[in-house]
Amino acid sequence: MSSIVEHVVLFKLNDVDSGKINSMVNGINELVNLDQLLHLSCGSIHRLSSTTASAFTHVLHSRYRSKEDLNAYAIHPDHVRVVKESESIREDIMAVNWIADQVPETLAPPPGSIGKITLLKLKENVSDEAKLEIMEVIKEKFQGISVGENFSPGRARGFSIGSVSYFRDLGEIEAVDDQMKLQKEKIGDYIGDTIVVEFVRIDINEFIDVVIYAPLLQCVRAKMYSTKNFQIINSGFPAKLDIDFLYSDV
Numbered sequence: 401m402s403s404i405v406e407h408v409v410l411f412k413l414n415d416v417d418s419g420k421i422n423s424m425v426n427g428i429n430e431l432v433n434l435d436q437l438l439h440l441s442c443g444s445i446h447r448l449s450s451t452t453a454s455a456f457t458h459v460l461h462s463r464y465r466s467k468e469d470l471n472a473y474a475i476h477p478d479h480v481r482v483v484k485e486s487e488s489i490r491e492d493i494m495a496v497n498w499i500a501d502q503v504p505e506t507l508a509p510p511p512g513s514i515g516k517i518t519l520l521k522l523k524e525n526v527s528d529e530a531k532l533e534i535m536e537v538i539k540e541k542f543q544g545i546s547v548g549e550n551f552s553p554g555r556a557r558g559f560s561i562g563s564v565s566y567f568r569d570l571g572e573i574e575a576v577d578d579q580m581k582l583q584k585e586k587i588g589d590y591i592g593d594t595i596v597v598e599f600v601r602i603d604i605n606e607f608i609d610v611v612i613y614a615p616l617l618q619c620v621r622a623k624m625y626s627t628k629n630f631q632i633i634n635s636g637f638p639a640k641l642d643i644d645f646l647y648s649d650v
Contacts, residue, residue: 403500404464405465405469405470406499406564407462407470410456410459410495411458411493412490412492417489420489428442431473437462437463438507441461447597449595461564463507495552495555497550497552500548509566512601513566513568514570515601516564516596517563518597519561519596520534522534523590534590537587542563545564
C-alpha cells in the first residue's frame with residue numbers, strides 16, 4: 401500500500417446528556433467493522449492546544465485505502481444513522497482529510513496508544529513550494545508520522561495541513577514536543593494558527609465490558625455487582641485497582 405487517506409473530525413459536544421455522548425462515541429467506534437475502514441477510533445480529547453479551537457471535546461480519527469472508500473463510509477447507512485442520532489448534542493464540528501504517502505507501519509495502533517494530531521493553518525499567499533517544504537520538515541523530524549495537505553476545505557476552517565502519530569506513553573510525547581520547538585524555527589514563519597490534539601485510543605469490543613479512561617490514573621476503587629471484564633487505558637502512570645465483589649459466589 402503506497403498511500404492512505406486520513407480522516408480527522410473534531411467535535412464540541414454539550415454535556416447535557418452524558419448517555420447520548422456515550423451512545424455517539426460507542427456508535428462511531430462500532431463502525432470500525434465496515435469494509436471501507438482500515439482503522440477508526442473516537443473518544444474524548446485529553447489535551448487540546450490552540451488559540452482558536454479550545455472548545456472541542458471529542459475527536460475521531462479513521463483511515464481508508466482511498467478517497468472512494470472515505471466517500472462510501474460517509475454515505476453508509478450505519479454512519480448516517482449515528483450522525484443523525486447525535487445531532488442534538490453536537491454544538492460544533494470541523495474536519496480535515498489528507499492523503500499520506502508515508503504509510504505508518506501499524507495502521508491500527510494498539511489500545512492505550514496516545515494519539516497526537518496537529519492541524520496547521522498557513523498564512524495567506526504561502527506558495528505550493530513552501531507547503532511541500534513544511535511537510536518535508538515534519539516527515540524529517542518525526543519518523544512514522546502521517547502528514548499531508550487537506551483536500552476537503554468545506555469544514556476545515558482554513559486548516560490546510562494535517563499530521564497524526566501515535567505513541568506508547570507520555571515520555572515519547574514529551575520527546576516529540578522538544579522536537580516541535582526545533583521544527584517551529586524552520587517553518588514558523590509560514591504558520592498562522594495551529595491545533596494540537598492529544599487523545600488515548602480506546603478499543604471497544606465484545607470482550608471489554610468496562611473501559612476506564614484515566615490519563616492521570618493513580619488509584620481506582622470499584623464495587624462490582626456482577627463479573628465484568630476491565631480494561632484500564634492509562635498514559636504511563638503506575639496505578640492501583642481495588643475491586644470489591646458484592647456477590648459471595650463470585
